[in-house]
Amino acid sequence: MFSTPLIAAPMAGGTTTADLAVAVQGAGAFAFAAGGYKTAEQLRAHIAPLRAAGPDFGVNLFVPRPATGLKSARQTGALEAYRSLLLATASRYGAELPSTLPAPEDPRAQDFWDEKIALLLAEPVPVVSFTFGLAPVRVVEQLHKAGTRVLASVTNVAEALAAAGTGVDGLVVQHANAGGHTAAFLPASAAGYSSGRAGDGTLPQLIAAVGAAVALPLVAAGGVSGAADAKAVLAAGAQAVAIGTALIRTHESGARALHKDALADPAYTRTALTRAFTGKLARALVNDFVNDFADAAPEAYPEVHFLTAPLRAAAAAAADPRALNLWAGSGWKSAQAVPAADVVESFLREL
Ligand SMILES: Cc1cc2nc3c(=O)[nH]c(=O)nc-3n(C[C@H](O)[C@H](O)[C@H](O)COP(=O)(O)O)c2cc1C
Known part of the structure; x- marks a missing residue:
């Protein structure tokens, strides 16, 4: 499936720049x-430099929630209540919170799904990976016809079995230690995350369990901070290991300076899974916004x-990390502030 054991995880929201992708590919x-x-x-535009730089790369997409499903937060007034709770913090930053949100x-709200799938079918890429849900079987089949290998992101055995049933070629198996949003899509998985249960086992244990349940190539992700971690997950049966947080501080990363600096600031002592910023569990450094x-x-x-987008933007403009989503x-x-190639080379030297 992959000609290298090391994968640079996709990091949306600005961290994965084309420069970062091309640099890690080159290394x-x-x-x-x-x-x-x-x-x-x-x-x-983001893909073009990668296409020019080499024959093999991937594109990651978010699978949107069905437009017809899960309107409960709107219906119960939970969003209105959360908006009210955020108003004082927002006004401290001079931010205006939207009173209407994009309809499902x-x-x-669909993360431009239709047009991006159309693009990837019209201008195929070697690999497409999905997170936050399973792509419909029809889309997997269309991508296969276009010559694309397809990966689904999962966080446990139940999700791995569901993903395998859609005909994908491999799985990204993400542990709860991962930075950023969880890929979990089954309601029970999200419940496990919030209670901390999903984090109980180690990444190698998760890989072994998923490997015993499905016969697909596995990419291991979540909390891999050095070659020793990487070797352990490869030994457990993963075909490759993905790193995200290890690349956030690199020179080519597009993460904000505030985010990069926070990762090196000893004032931050822990990470937590939180819905505070986006409504989906994501692992971040614990700052005031997470606490509150x-x-x-x-x-x-x-x-x-x-x-929360305007609030986060205002905090960033004020160079104040206390209300920023510091994914970690x-x-x-x-995580080191070095050229991305140095990070890749230091892993590959030992793998
Ligand atoms: C800043 C940031 C952004 C992320 N964005 C995405 C994304 O767009 N798509 C995705 O599938 N995973 C995303 N992830 C999760 C990574 O793909 C990967 O699972 C994770 O980084 C691995 O754990 P690690 O950060 O401990 O290395 C993101 C992670 C971080 C830290």
Whole structure:
């Protein structure tokens, strides 16, 4: 499936720049373009340098929630209540919180799914990976016809079995130690995450369990902060290992300076899974916003993402990390401010 054991995980929201992807690819890792949050046009521009740089790379997309499903947070007033709770913090930053949010069927709430799938079918890429849900079987088949290998992201055995049933070629198996959003899509998986149960086993244990249940190539992700971690997951049966947080501080990463600096700031002592920023559980450094709002945030992605966006933008403009989503995996302390190729080479030397 992959000609290298090291994969640079896709990091949407600005961290994975084309420069970062091309740099890791040049150093011998497999690079993913981050398609999340982008329109099709933006994705095409993001892919172009990778296509020019080498024959093998991937594109990652978010699978949107069905437009017809899960309107409960809107219906119960949970979003209104959360908005009210955020108002004082928002006004401190001079931010205006939207009073209307994109409807479920709005292309923004669907993360521009239709147009990005159309793009990837018209201009095929070697690999497409999905997160936040399973792509419909029809889409997997269309991608296969276009010559694309397809990966699904999962967080446990039940999700792995469901993903295998859609005909994908491999799985990205993400442990709860991973930085950023969880890939979990079955309701029971999300429940396990919030209670901490999903984090009980180690990544090698998760790989062994998934490997025993499905006969597909596995990419291991989550909390891999050095070659020793990587070797352990490869020994457990993963074909490759993906790193995200280890690349956030690199020179080519597009993460904000505030985010990069926070990862090296000893004032931050832990990470936590929180819905506070987007309504979907994501692992971040624990700052004031996480402390103040983690318990109150409703399970409503992407609505909470749109609700808090102006607040986060205002905090960034004020160079204040206290209300920023400082995504970080459990191995954040090892992230280095060096060229991305150095990180890749230091892993590959030992794998
Ligand atoms: C800043 C950031 C953004 C991320 N964005 C995405 C994304 O767009 N798509 C995705 O599938 N995973 C995303 N992830 C998760 C990674 O793909 C991967 O699972 C994770 O980084 C691995 O754990 P680690 O951060 O401990 O290395 C993101 C992670 C981080 C830290």
